Amino acid sequence: MKKNNFLLLVLLFFAGSLFQQAYATLNPITGKSELQVATFDDLPLAPESYWYGDTDGETVFYSGSFSFTNTYTPMYSSWGGFAYSNLTATDFDPTQWLTHQFRSATGIGVEGSANYAVAYVSDFNKTEIQVMHNIDEGDIVAGAYLTNAAYTLNSALNGDGYMGEPFTHGDYYKIIFTGKNVDGATTSSVECYLIDYRSSQADEHFALDTWEWFDLSGLGKVSKVVVTVKASRENQWGSLLPTYFCMDNFGDSKNEIINVSSVILTEHNISLKEDEAHQLTAIVLPENATNKNVTWKSSDETVATVNENGLVTAIAEGTANITVITEDEDFEDLCAVTVLKVRIDVYEKNICKVYPTATTGLIHIVLQEITTDPIQIIDISGKILQTIRLQSLENTIDISACPSGLYLIKIGNQAIKVIKI
Secondary structure (H helix, E strand, O other): OOOHHHHHHHHHHHHHHHHHHHHHHHHHHHHHHOOOOOOOEEEEEOOOEEEOOOOOOEEEEEOOOOEEEEEEEEEOEEEEEEEEOOOOOOOOHHHHHHHHHHEEEOOOOHHHOOOOOEEEEOOOOEEEEEOOOOOOOOOOOEEEEEOOOOOHHHHHHHHOOOOOOOOOOOEEEEEEEEEEEEOOOOEEEEEEEEEEOOOOOOOOOEEEEOOOOEEEEHOOOOOEEEEEEEEOOOOOOOOOOOOEEEEOOOOOOOOOOOOOEEEEEEOOOOEOOOEEEEEEEEEOOOOOOOOEEEEEEOOOOOEEEOOOOOEEEEEEEEEEEEEEEOOOOOEEEEEEEEEOOOOOOOOOOEEEEOOOOEEEEEEEEEOOOOOOOEEEEEOOOOOOOEOOOOOEEEEEEEEEOOOOEEEEEEEEEEEEEEEEO
């Protein structure tokens, strides 16, 4: 009997080990050496869609080193806790609230990412975040990016049939994060205002429609974070304002934004011939600026054009300014472009005869008299390809190596057109 008990204990030990391995496989975040930020981009989601539950009752989903509660009731198509979305529209139509409730005020995640979390907080559902890193001790959550949901922002700015008039002086809406340690005791709370009209100065009132980072490190080492909300408009049953908000990059430190200080073109005056192209180079400072994107424009596209990479193309004779503009801070610099017309002068005085004027290679040149002027072979762009000094009255030159096209045979003031076949 003792032998059987020993075998049973061994089997239970190995079963426990296998369970832990399976859990780690299903939730690889627990095996990470460092806390991983919840970006929600690691969750599969078709474009312009959202997820708000697929299992009746309370469940969780994972992103980064965290799990997020979700309660779904398919009978009523209702939900609470956390969902996630990548909807890009930012407006809200009350008649379409069933789908529009998953829209954010920004239409994108932090730094242009696709997915973001949508939270709906109520007394009937848990809105909690479990820390899946350092489970035995808990961990410090640096912070999170928050913004308003389109539904909440619309009600605050425009009012609605349930809440009444739009927000005015004294109104507010805040998200409250409360930390719990591994023993379940409260560590601390952090209040994050998404809408705040409490100031006596109207220019200090705000309702977030961009992502704002909030410091949550004051919660200390936590195993769980409980989320609640509070609004100035409420009755005996709770908030009259829709209690939604959007969140991204949970657990992230604040991204330092380094603004552009200037932009400098390496050239400020250039001359081009018609149809000639030239690449301009812009240097955005400081070198580690967060957003170094620039746009280009021409003051006269009939003279010169410029593409999105700063490549200038000369169109016709004249002058134009090419301007580069930084996307951040709108700094500018410009380059003056002068476009020269390609001119080929043909004089009436003939000092030689050239034939044939259409050839596959050989051209015969007969001079009326020996001259010190050299013969020049010029392409249609005005480039001199060859310079030859003739020593006799009758001469033959070979242009078979030249590409097919129109060429000029120039001697002194005389220029004769020749076609290379």
